[in-house]
Amino acid sequence: MSTPSLRDLERMPRDPDPESDLGYRLLDLDVLHSSDGENEHTLVLPSDEDLLRENAFIVANPGLVCDLKTMV
Numbered sequence: 275m276s277t278p279s280l281r282d283l284e285r286m287p288r289d290p291d292p293e294s295d296l297g298y299r300l301l302d303l304d305v306l307h308s309s310d311g312e313n314e315h316t317l318v319l320p321s322d323e324d325l326l327r328e329n330a331f332i333v334a335n336p337g338l339v340c341d342l343k344t345m346v
Contacts, residue, residue: 302322304318304320305317305339316334317333318334318339
């Protein structure tokens with residue numbers, strides 16, 4: 275999908291559908307918490323292991339990760 279123009283963005287609904295309006299493909303994710311004794315880490319991994327080969331994962335500071343379901 276190409277980058278939308280300002281005009282395209284202005285025509286979007288206020289609450290766009292991630293897949294049909296924005297072109298995102300939703301994935302099932304696994305969230306794992308880890309600690310090395312000093313630092314805590316949160317790993318966000320796709321449930322589909324084949325996507326790991328495409329570098330589809332995130333390692334983040336736990337304080338920066340939030341559950342979007344609790345924010346709406």
